[in-house]
Amino acid sequence: MASTHNNFDFFAASEKAIGDTELRRKLANASGHHLDAAARTRAEFPRYDEEREAARRIKAEAIGRLDELLLQLKQRLETNGCQVFFAADAAAARNYIVGIAKRNGLKRAVKGKSMTTEEIELNPALERAGVEVFETDLGEYIVQLRHERPSHILTPAIHLSKEDVGTLFHERFGMTYTNEPERLTAVARDNLRSIFMTADLGITGVNFAIAETGTLVLVENEGNGRFSSTLPDTFIAVMGIEKVIPRLADLSHFLEILARAGTGQKITTYTNFITCPRGHSELDGPREIHVVILDNGRSAMLADPVMREALYCLRCGACLNACPVYRRIGGHAYGYPYQGPIGSILSPNLFGSGAGFLPFASTLCGACREICPVKIDIPKMLLHMRAKENRNHLKWPRGASRARRAVARFARLAKRPRTVRTLSRIAAWMIRPVVRDGYVRWMPPPFSAWTRTRDFPAPKSAPRRKPKSGGV
Amino acid sequence: MGAFVRVLASVKTALEGGAHREPNAHPGARVMPSAPVVAPAANRAALVSSFARELEAVGGHFTGSATPEGLSAQIIEISDRVGALTVAIGGDGSFDSEPVAGALEQSGRDVIRCGVTADEAARRALIERIARADLAIVEAQCAIASTGTLVVTATPARPSALTLIPQALLAIVRADRIRADAAEAIVALGAETIANHRVAFITGPSRTADIEKLIVVGVHGPKQLHALVLWPADD
Structure with a gap:
């Protein structure tokens, strides 16, 4: 898979991000906000765990019957008047979509937030074909204006402060600087209104595709997804093969948990059901609907019994908010459109071995598994992928092999308690001049690598290695 | 066609090579029961009050209830409050929207009626006019009490x-069509409706x-949402 995502230096990017205290403040603020709101909404909803179980059961069924459900979905969509295209990889999906734009002579595309279109790198392909592409989700609009990528699957501009957005709008639109979200949002609304009214192509993702009725379900808060799927004459929905659910009656279980897990709302502002193109006597709705159903590595995940469960993911974003690693390094450090714990699983599978380091970007604390509305066992998969990566072609970063040798040497030393005790005593005595309030604040190189960013607790006294008599 | 066969083949191979195949219908599988559209009268007051509370909690305005006779007067009052000079009104509901449209016109407002357009130019022109409306009025198919949600299906009128486009939206919902939760609303709506109309949960x-x-309200869609409950004459 030729992709600009590859050859990304996760270690350099995460190290840089950790040093950015302002970024950490913004991430802690935003993800904390989501987590608190989500915990409150869930506490008020006694049926939450029941709905979670039901949703998980339905996903297991859907993934287990994926072949028949995809066939049924295709047939129903076609009966409803939609055109269906199956894309084996990102390039096939891009080419198909660019082909529609060329054939229909389309010039202006409005997009709802869609990580799948980020995955296939659709925007640059459309732009090369002469189509203007406008991201219309406010967060996506902001990151597009900054020529950045989203840093969170749910809140793309989570890494920016209101001051950053104020400065951006001031520079790009010449408006008087303000950091008031209301005024900034009003400017975006006005700018995008005229674009919505003149766009000839709408593109969005899909949250659920109901096989039974051939219905695409799109959830959102702003209304930009509704605009994109209502006003332009041509509408293209892009979905992974895993988005299909069997029956209409299954949907409510997902609606009850999705927003509660992600943003802490009971339900999102809009849930859009899109089934058929505009009828003869109708005023609006697209004349043409294309549904692009993307494999791009997903069937390979399906073939691996451990990885299969990752296809249950609803993209709610909860595991990002809960992840101690994500909350410190932010989304950009991951280098791929899917970030955080679930991103560390999806990216290596969808983008290839360039992302092979990502499963190591986790403390395996299990917060992601706890919070996941469909209970995906993310830590188990991360371990599975680590093992696979180690067996295959893992290139450790510079210094890592030295660290491994050092650990091996320590292991040998630790088997000789008397030597350890003696060395500890010597170390404690040597350190004494630099101890302040129980902490070592400075050490000479190479130990300075630690004390530059953290204090080291000073040994209280000579460490004891032998248990006390009668002790445990 | 080639791509479809290829993707489906890889899915099939992946499933067959996998540890186990899920049974075709799991125990939780449900066939859509056909439920009556009308909610039992005993629950109605409780459902209306829950709907109102939840609507207010998400920034909507519950504007009370109306009888069929009092509907026009109440809509004019809401239009006054919103400061709406141009009002777009939808039809295809359970009540005749024409008397309401007439009353709005009599109150000195510009009224946009929705319906079938003659050609593409007229279609575009009507969308442009709707975009300039201060207030839109539609009847919701049903509502969800547990979340304060309005369920609106799209029809020619x-x-x-x-x-979506006007600055403010007033949705009218019949009291007997307020359902307890999303599951009930989807059942009430039915597969038939969903298969033939675009539907929005708002x-x-x-x-x-x-x-x-x-939180900022009114980023792309309406900045204000009002809901009015209509008590049918037989209540």
Whole structure:
């Protein structure tokens, strides 16, 4: 898979991000906000765990019957008047979509937030074909204006402060600087209104595709997804093969948990059901609907019994908010459109071995598994992928092999308690001049690598290695 | 066609090579039961009050209830409050929208009626006119009490644009069509309706929290959402 995502230096990017205290403040603020709101909404909803179980059961069924459900979905969509295209990889999906734009002579595309279109790198392909592409989700609009990528699957501009957005709008639109979200949002609304009214192509993702009725379900808060799927004459929905659910009656279980897990709302502002193109006597709705159903590595995940469960993911974003690693390094450090714990699983599978380091970007604390509305066992998969990566072609970063040798040497030393005790005593005595309030604040190189960013607790006294008599 | 066969073949191979195949119908599988559209009368007051509370909680305005006779007067009052000079009104509901449209015109307002357009130019022109409306009025198919959600289906006389483009939206819902939760609303709506119409669940005014998690209302869709409950004559 030729992709600009590859050859990304996760270690350099995460190290840089950790040093950015302002970024950490913004991430802690935003993800904390989501987590608190989500915990409150869930506490008020006694049926939450029941709905979670039901949703998980339905996903297991859907993934287990994926072949028949995809066939049924295709047939129903076609009966409803939609055109269906199956894309084996990102390039096939891009080419198909660019082909529609060329054939229909389309010039202006409005997009709802869609990580799948980020995955296939659709925007640059459309732009090369002469189509203007406008991201219309406010967060996506902001990151597009900054020529950045989203840093969170749910809140793309989570890494920016209101001051950053104020400065951006001031520079790009010449408006008087303000950091008031209301005024900034009003400017975006006005700018995008005229674009919505003149766009000839709408593109969005899909949250659920109901096989039974051939219905695409799109959830959102702003209304930009509704605009994109209502006003332009041509509408293209892009979905992974895993988005299909069997029956209409299954949907409510997902609606009850999705927003509660992600943003802490009971339900999102809009849930859009899109089934058929505009009828003869109708005023609006697209004349043409294309549904692009993307494999791009997903069937390979399906073939691996451990990885299969990752296809249950609803993209709610909860595991990002809960992840101690994500909350410190932010989304950009991951280098791929899917970030955080679930991103560390999806990216290596969808983008290839360039992302092979990502499963190591986790403390395996299990917060992601706890919070996941469909209970995906993310830590188990991360371990599975680590093992696979180690067996295959893992290139450790510079210094890592030295660290491994050092650990091996320590292991040998630790088997000789008397030597350890003696060395500890010597170390404690040597350190004494630099101890302040129980902490070592400075050490000479190479130990300075630690004390530059953290204090080291000073040994209280000579460490004891032998248990006390009668002790445990 | 080639691509479809290829993708489906890889899915099939992946499933067959996998540890186990899920049974075709799991124990939780449900066939859509056909439920009556009308909610039992005993629950009605409780459902209306829950709907009102939840609607207000997401930034909507509950504007009380009306009888069929009092509907026009109440809609004019709401239009006054919103300061709406141009009102777009949708049809295809359970009540005749024409008397309401007439009353709005008599009150000195410009009224946009929705319906079939003659050609593409007229179609575009009507969308442009709706875009300039201060207020849109539609009847919701049903509502969800547990979340304060309005369920609106699109028809020729009730296009999607109505609930999306104007500055403010007033949705009218019959008291006997307020359902307890999303599952019940989907059953009440039925597969037939969903297969033939675009449907929107609308919960509060359009909103965003994309700038530092601060909630701003009215980013793309309506900035205000009002809901009025209509008590049918036989109640």
